[in-house]
Amino acid sequence: MITTRIKTGFIAATAALTLTACDMMGASEPALDIPEVAAGDISQATMVDITRTLSSDEFEGRMPGTIGEELTVALLTEKFEAAGIQPGNGDSWIQDVPLVEITGKNFAPLTITNGETDLVYDFGSEWVGVTYREDAQTQLANSELVFVGYGINAPERDWNDYEGVDVTGKTVVILVNDPDWQTQGLEGPFNGRAMTYYGRWTYKYEEAARQGAEGAIIVHDAEPASYGWNVVESSWSGAQAYPEYGANAPTRTLVNGWVQKDVAREILSAAGQDLDALSEAAKSKDFKPVELGFTASTSFQNDIRKFMSKNVIGVLPGATRPDEYVIHTAHWDHLGRCTPAPDGDDICNGAVDNATGTAALVALAEAHGKAGAPDRSLVFLAVTAEESGLLGAHYYAENPVFPLAQTVGGINMDAFDMAGPAKDVTVVGPGKSQLDLFLEAALVADGRVQTPNPSPEAGYYYRSDHFAFAKRGVPMLYLDGGQDLIDGGREAGAALANDYRANRYHGPKDEFDENWDWSGVVADLQLFYSLGRMMAMSTSWPNWNEGDEFKATRDAACAGSETGC
Template sequence: MIRSMIGLAGASLLLASCNGMSGEAALDIPEVANGDISQATMVDVTRKLASDEFEGRMPGTKGEELTVALLSEKFAAAGLQPGNNGSWVQDVPLVEITGKNFAPLTITNGQTDLVYDFGSEWVGVTYREDAQTQLANSELVFVGYGINAPERGWNDYDGVDVKGKTVVILVNDPDWETPGLTGPFNGRAMTYYGRWTYKFEEAARQGAAGALIVHDTEPASYGWNVVESSWSGAQAYPQYGDNAPPRTLMNGWIQKEVARELLAAAGQDLDALSAASKQEGFKPVPLGFTASTSFQNDIRTFMSKNVIGVLPGAKRPDEYVLYTAHWDHLGRCTPAPDGDDICNGAVDNATGTAALVALAEAHAKAGAPDRSLVFLAVTAEESGLLGAHYYAENPVFPLAQTVGGVNMDAFDMAGPAKDVTVVGPGKSQLDQFLEAALVADGRVATPNPSPEAGYYYRSDHFAFAKLGVPMLYLDGGQDLIEGGKEAGKALADDYRANRYHGPKDEFDENWDWSGVMADLQLMYRLGRMMAMSTSWPNWNDGDEFRATRDESCAAADTGC
C-alpha cells in the first residue's frame, strides 16, 4: 500500500507538471482486478506476424492477406464478434506508387552543377498518380521550418511566391532545442508543425512543385538509414479521386551535408540560416539554383483492410472504448549488409498487434464489461496513419459514442521497469484513469524523455484525437528494474540505431517478455476501467482537441 501511494503521488506530480491537469471534478473510476493475459498468445502471434512468410506486412501484398486472415481467426477464437456489421474488416481505399529508374538530383545555376545519388544522398516520392515524375529546373527557395501558423504569428513563406518552385525545409520546429516546454512552438516538445506530414502538406498548399526536408538525426529522432528504408520501395497513399488536396510533384529528403554543400554553393551557410530560421520574422531565401530529377512510377489501386472485433457491452453496448494498434510495416526495404531485405517489424508493430489479441482474450475471459470494447487493427500507419484516419473519418461506431481509448505501438523488450512513459501527458481527463491504474500496479509515470520527437503525432491515436476522441498513448518505462535509467536509455538507443524501420527488427526467441506483460496489465486495467465507468472523460480546458470534442458531443443525440 505504501508503494502504491508513492506511485500515485509520483504519477500525479509528473502528469500535472507537463501541461497542467484540469481542475474539473474527479471521474467515476471503478476498481478493476488483474486480467488473465496470456504470454503464450503474445509470443505466438508476434512470432507469426514477424516471420518472413508475412513479408514485412506491407499493405496490398500477400503479407496483408495473411495478416488479415490471422487476426480475423484470432479475434473470433478470443470470443469477439465481427466489428463491422457482421464483417471482420473495413475496406480502406489506397493507391500504391512504386518509384523506379531514379535520375540523380541535379542542382545547378548554369555554372556550378551539384549531382546527388538517390538513396545515399536523397530520396523522393510522388503523391500523384502519374506514370512519370519530372521535376525540371525548379527554382530552389530555403523556407526555414516551412511553417505557416497565423495563430502563432509565424509564416515562413511570407513575401515569396513558391509556385512551381522547390522548397528546402528544416526538420522539426523552431524551438526544438529549447530546454523547457515553453516557447512559440511549445519549446522542446514538437508540435504538429514539426512533422514531415505537415511540411509537405503546407508546401503543396503554397503551390510548390517540390519539397525537400533537410535530414538531421537529433531533431528528426532517427538516422538517415530510417529515411532511406521508409522512403524507398512501394508507398501507400489514400485514393483521393476528384477531391484530391493540393499535392507537389515530388516530396523528399536530403542529407544534411548535401544541404550544407548546396547552400554554400549559393553563398549561404546552413548553420547561420538554421539560427535565423528560429527567429520570428524570418524571411525565405531564394538560392539562385534550380533542382531537377525524374523517375518512373508503377501505380496500383487496391483495397486495404482495417480489422475490427468487438466485445459487446452488457449494460451500455452503444458506448465504446477503443484499443488500437497498426498491423502493417514496410514490407521489402533497403537490404541489410547480409542481403536481408524484409523489414519484419517484430517490435514495430507485431507486438502491438499481438497485444490486441491477448487483451481481447483477457477481457472475454473476464466477461463483458458495461460498455463495449472495440479492438481495432489499422492499416498503413507507416504511410501516414492512413487506416486510422480512414476509420476516424468513416467510423463504424460513432465518435460521439466513443468514450476514449488506448493505442499500442511497439512494446519495449527491455524487461520490467519501475515506471511507464506517458506520451502527451496532461492533455485529457484520461490521466485520472491512468493515475488509478498506476496505483493498482505500483508504478509511476514518466514524461516522454524526447518531446522533440513528436511521438504524439506519429501513431494512430492522433487520428482519433484530431477528431475529438480522448486517447492515451503509453510507452515502456525508462527506469529498468535491472540497470536503471542508464540501461533503459542504452537499450532504446540501440533499437533505434540498429533495428527501427530496418531489416533487423526481427523476432528473437530470447526476448524477455516480463516488461511487456506488465505493460499489458496496465493497458488491460485502463480499458476495463473506462468500460466499467459511467463517466465521459474530456480533453482538459485549453487543450487543442477540446473544442472539437465539445462540438461533437453537442451535436450528438446519445453518448458524450
C-alpha cells in the same frame, strides 16, 4: 495476477485523483469517475505465439497489398473470433481501405543549378523523393528553390514562414522539427523541446501543397528528426502506399523528398547563404523566406498499383451502454522487403514494430472477454499502412464504424520493449488530456510511476495511429515501456533502447527471439487492460486539457452529438 495490488490503496489514490481532477477542471466541474477494476487474465502464450507467427519470414514483412497482408488478416480474424469478441463492422471483421501503391524507379539525380554552377546528387545516398500523384512519369523541371525555414503557417501562434513570397510552382527547402526544438524545457512558441504537429514531415508537405509549391524538400538532421539517414532511405525507397483520394483529392505537390544535411549546406553555400545562419534566423517569427536563385530538377518513373487493404475490427459490446466506445489500436503492417542487411536478408519482419502491438490487441480482447462485458463497448482495431503515414487509422477516423463523438477515448500500442519489467512506464505526450487521471490511478494501484518521454523533440505523439483520432478530437493515450528497469535501472533501459533503434528499428534484424523476456510486456498489458476497463466502466467523458490543440475539435463534436460526449 495482480488483483490484490490493484485494489490495495485505491481509496487513497482515488481521493488524491479527485482533488487533481478538480484542480484540472476547475472547482465547479465534477470530478472524473475513475472506478476500481480487477486485473485481467493476460495470456503470455498468446503474445508469444502471435508475435512469432506475424514476424516469420512466411509473412514477408506484412506489407499492405501482399501475401503478407492476406495471411495477417486471416490470422487476426481467426484469433479475434476465438477470443470471444464479435465482428466490428456489422457482420464483418473487415473495413476496406482503398490504397494506391506507387513504386518509383529510374531516378535521375537531383540537379541544382543557376545556369553557371551545377550541383548533382545521387538518389538514395544523398537525396530521396516520391510523388503523391498517380502519374507514370514524374518530372520536376527547373523549379525555383526557396528556403522557407520550418515551413510553418500557424495563424493562432502568429507565425507564417511563407509570408511575403509566392511559392506557386517552386520547390521549398524546409528544416525538420519546430523552431524551438533546441530549447531544454517545454516552454516556447511551439512547446519548446516537445515537437508539435507543425514539426512533422507530414504537416510540412501538406502545408507546402496548400501554398502551391511544386516540390518540397526537407533537410535531414538526425537529432531533430530523431532518426538517421538509414531510416529515411529505407522508408522512402521502394513501394509507397497512399490513400486513393478520388475526385475530392487535396492539393498535392509533384515531388516530396529529403536531402542530407551536408547536401543542403552545399546548396545554400553555392547560393551565398549559410545553413547555420539561416537555421538560427528561422527560430524567429520575424523570419522571411529566402529565394536562392537556383532551380531543382529531377525525374523518375512510377509503377502504379491500386488495391484494397484492410483494417481488422472486433468489438466486445457493452452490457449497459453499448453505444459508448473505448478503442484500442495497433498497426499490423510493416515494410515488407527492404534494404538488405549485410548478410543479404531483405525481409523487414517487424517483430517488435509492430507484431507485438498486434498480438496485444488479441491478448487484451481475450482478457476482457474472459472478464465479461463492461458497461461500455470495447473496440479492438488493427489498422493497415501505418508505416506509409498512418493511412489505415486516418481512413477509419474519416470513415468511423463507431461514431467518434460516441468514442470515449482510447489506447494505442506500437512496439513493446523486450527489456524486462520496469518501475515506470513512459508517457508520450503527457499533460494533454484528462485520460492522464485514469493513467495515474492505474499506476498508483500497480505500484509504478510515469516518466515523460525522454525525447519530446521527436514528436512521437504525432507519429503513431492514435494521432488520427486525436486530430479529430478523441482523447488518446500512447504509452511506451518503462525506462527504469528493475534489473539495471535507467542505464540499462537506455542502452537497450538505443541498441534497438540503431541496429533493428525499420531494418531486417527486427526479428523474433525465442529468448526474449516477456515479463515486462505482460506487466504493461496489465496496465493497458486496467486503463481500458476503467474507461469502459466509468460514467465520465474525459476531454483534452485547456489549451490543447485538439480540445476545440472535441468540444465541437460533443456540442453536435445528442448521444455521445
